[in-house]
Amino acid sequence: MLPIKLFSGARKMEKPFIFINSAMSADGKLSTKERKQVRISGKLDFERVDELRAQADAIMVGIGTVLSDDPSLTVKSQERRAARKAAGKDENPVRIVVDSSARTPLDADIFKKGEGTRIIAVSNSAPAEKVRKLEEKAVVIRTGTEKVDLEELVRKLKEMGIKTIMVEGGATLNWGMLSAGLVDEIYTFVGNLIIGGKTAPTFTDGEGFTEAELLGLELLSAEKIEDGILLKWKVKKGN
Ligand SMILES: NC(=O)c1ccc[n+]([C@@H]2O[C@H](COP(=O)([O-])OP(=O)(O)OC[C@H]3O[C@@H](n4cnc5c(N)ncnc54)[C@H](O)[C@@H]3O)[C@@H](O)[C@H]2O)c1
Numbered sequence: 401m402l403p404i405k406l407f408s409g410a411r412k413m414e415k416p417f418i419f420i421n422s423a424m425s426a427d428g429k430l431s432t433k434e435r436k437q438v439r440i441s442g443k444l445d446f447e448r449v450d451e452l453r454a455q456a457d458a459i460m461v462g463i464g465t466v467l468s469d470d471p472s473l474t475v476k477s478q479e480r481r482a483a484r485k486a487a488g489k490d491e492n493p494v495r496i497v498v499d500s501s502a503r504t505p506l507d508a509d510i511f512k513k514g515e516g517t518r519i520i521a522v523s524n525s526a527p528a529e530k531v532r533k534l535e536e537k538a539v540v541i542r543t544g545t546e547k548v549d550l551e552e553l554v555r556k557l558k559e560m561g562i563k564t565i566m567v568e569g570g571a572t573l574n575w576g577m578l579s580a581g582l583v584d585e586i587y588t589f590v591g592n593l594i595i596g597g598k599t600a601p602t603f604t605d606g607e608g609f610t611e612a613e614l615l616g617l618e619l620l621s622a623e624k625i626e627d628g629i630l631l632k633w634k635v636k637k638g639n
């Protein structure tokens with residue numbers, strides 16, 4: 401008798417190596433209850449993040465992060481950018497925004513700063529006119545009906561030659577990627593502050609798992625960095 405329901409982990413899917421890197425307060429928040437960005441990382445952790453970006457083929461964020469932080473998602477270090485160029489790559493990794501309704505502002509820093517390919521992933525219900533305008537600035541991938549189909553998106557990114565994706569949040573995209581079973585590792589820098597607030601974004605928002613669906617992790621390392629701690633986890637498959 402075949403098992404009624406194959407675990408998601410049982411499906412072998414061709415996909416890039418995907419890791420989440422986020423900074424969170426000691427109480428697990430990514431930003432304030434007003435979704436205002438908080439400087440959680442110290443100088444050394446931002447250096448670590450810049451190195452991760454320089455090594456990644458692509459960086460992915462959700463539209464919520466773009467609308468609240470207007471990140472450039474660029475590699476800051478000139479040396480790292482030069483090393484990427486010397487290796488025949490663009491100065492910056494491919495920058496991807498998961499944006500169901502094509503709300504990425506046309507004057508966003510992600511378009512204004514740095515060279516390199518931008519990809520906007522929209523759902524098939526995104527307004528055509530908004531998609532057309534984004535197509536003048538980015539590669540637009542259409543997938544999913546209301547929300548972006550993340551599994552199909554990462555499959556397409558793999559077909560485009562992207563082998564490693566650094567997901568930099570935010571709270572809802574982290575949920576989307578984790579609940580779809582697409583994340584291989586998680587790096588969380590836990591900073592020395594309390595943000596609090598019932599509505600403040602946490603490391604993983606979204607619908608949440610039931611007791612039967614809890615996602616198991618294997619601790620890879622714990623490292624003190626300035627006044628915080630960097631935790632590295634491997635996501636257990638087949639949950
Ligand atoms: N501290 C950190 O490391 C860090 C990193 C990034 C963002 N942030 C903070 O997180 C907040 C933003 O998080 P958020 O949750 O509001 O937005 P988000 O950046 O996680 O974007 C989520 C949005 O992406 C879109 N989306 C489309 N398809 C999706 C899918 N299948 N699954 C999930 N999302 C999908 C939806 O519009 C959804 O609302 C901001 O306050 C930002 O400052 C902090």
Ligand SMILES: Nc1nc(=O)c(N)c(NC[C@H](O)[C@H](O)[C@H](O)COP(=O)(O)O)[nH]1
Binds near residue numbers: 441449471568
């Ligand atoms: N690693 C990290 N530590 C933090 O303390 C913090 N607040 C973020 N937040 C991530 C989010 O994406 C930021 O908005 C961009 O990191 C902005 O920086 P860039 O313009 O992209 O260089 N990330």
